[in-house]
Amino acid sequence: MQSSRTSAKRLLALALGLGLASAALGTATPAAAAPDTTRAAYAPHAGTGESVTGNNAFFEAVLKSVAEKQAANPSLKSVTVYYNASQAPSFASQIASAASIWNSSVSNVKLQATSGTGDFAYYEGSDSRGSYASTDGHGRGYIFLDYAQNQQYDSIRVVAHETGHVLGLPDHYEGPCSELMSGGGPGPSCTNRYPNATERAKVEQLWANGFAKALQKVNHVR
Numbered sequence: 001m002q003s004s005r006t007s008a009k010r011l012l013a014l015a016l017g018l019g020l021a022s023a024a025l026g027t028a029t030p031a032a033a034a035p036d037t038t039r040a041a042y043a044p045h046a047g048t049g050e051s052v053t054g055n056n057a058f059f060e061a062v063l064k065s066v067a068e069k070q071a072a073n074p075s076l077k078s079v080t081v082y083y084n085a086s087q088a089p090s091f092a093s094q095i096a097s098a099a100s101i102w103n104s105s106v107s108n109v110k111l112q113a114t115s116g117t118g119d120f121a122y123y124e125g126s127d128s129r130g131s132y133a134s135t136d137g138h139g140r141g142y143i144f145l146d147y148a149q150n151q152q153y154d155s156i157r158v159v160a161h162e163t164g165h166v167l168g169l170p171d172h173y174e175g176p177c178s179e180l181m182s183g184g185g186p187g188p189s190c191t192n193r194y195p196n197a198t199e200r201a202k203v204e205q206l207w208a209n210g211f212a213k214a215l216q217k218v219n220h221v222r
Contacts, residue, residue: 040165042131042149042158043184044173058120058133058141059168059206065119079207080110081166084118091145091159095122098159101193102167105200108207109167120166122159130184131158133165141166153184154191168206169199 085095099111120141130149143162173185180195
């Protein structure tokens, strides 16, 4: 019996690993979310905590999706990440503002809305764990925006923070309000919506070097 359980656990771990490595990225429903290990929540008290594995999996999936779409244009100095916000109509303004904030903060990557299949999607609803960025275990990613939390905290900061995960940044709840990825750590009174210099530099580095590596891999496979 013990041997059977151990084998089952190993098979489950292997399946999860293969799922996270999947290249195709599209819209995913929150109901199909992977276990909490792939979630990155806005607030430290949301019950999931920081997940480095989840952050990396989400970023790598988005990176691969973008690389495949732009493989025919390797000379581009900046890349575009497309998002579909059709399933989060209540947050249309906040999502647009968050995209604008990031687009004005970094130059190596740009966010652009699409009505078709995006590199990631936004969803809205109610969840006791609050807002989060997640992968579904099959190479797809989405950002879930919780109604109650977006009323308690500055909504644009929440959206900009979660979008930071898409661009490769992890949670850092211990940081000050001036750090966007500190999320809900500083409390509801924090309304800073912009990444600081360190966060901007990290995103620039990730999308200058990381994209080039992903693009090489895609071209090599082809």
